Amino acid sequence: MNIGQAARGSGISTKMLRYYESVGLLTTVRRTEAGYRVYSQDDVGTLRFVRRARDLGMPLDRIKHLIGLWQDEGRSSADVKRVATEHVVELRARITELTRMCEALEHMADACHGDHRPECPILEELADEGHCAPTPPEAARRKHRQGAAGKSPFGALQGVA
CATH class of the missing domain: 1.10.1660.10 (Multidrug-efflux Transporter Regulator; Chain: A; Domain 2)
Known part of the structure; x- marks a missing residue:
């Protein structure tokens, strides 16, 4: 064909x-x-x-490996399972990362008035100006996690690219 x-x-x-x-x-x-x-x-x-x-x-290199296993009649199903479970671990890590990003964006959106004013805590935070005030529960969690030093409540976005 x-x-x-x-x-x-x-x-x-x-x-x-x-x-x-x-x-x-x-x-x-x-x-x-x-x-x-x-x-x-x-x-x-x-x-x-x-x-x-x-x-x-699945990434192409993993697919290529699986195709090799699929075509190998002498393969061990344990080898195939290992490839699948490795991928599951990677997917769960990505889910965790995406969840943190969503939470950080939700916090930024909650801090924004969303009205006619030009001030925007979302843009300020993305520009790393850190003018957004954390919500009281977030401030308490941050203080507990980081001590009195106090960093941006949107730290989940730091290091995420």
């Missing part, structure tokens, strides 16, 4: 299909004498595998 048919059959765009081939997720695809790619049903199955793994947020 041609690239368009393989793309439709796998749910991956032709552009991404070419890219996945270039980074080695597909074994060398056959070509016609005119240079057109010819995909097999196995290639489409591999592309579906890639799409599903990408839907789960």
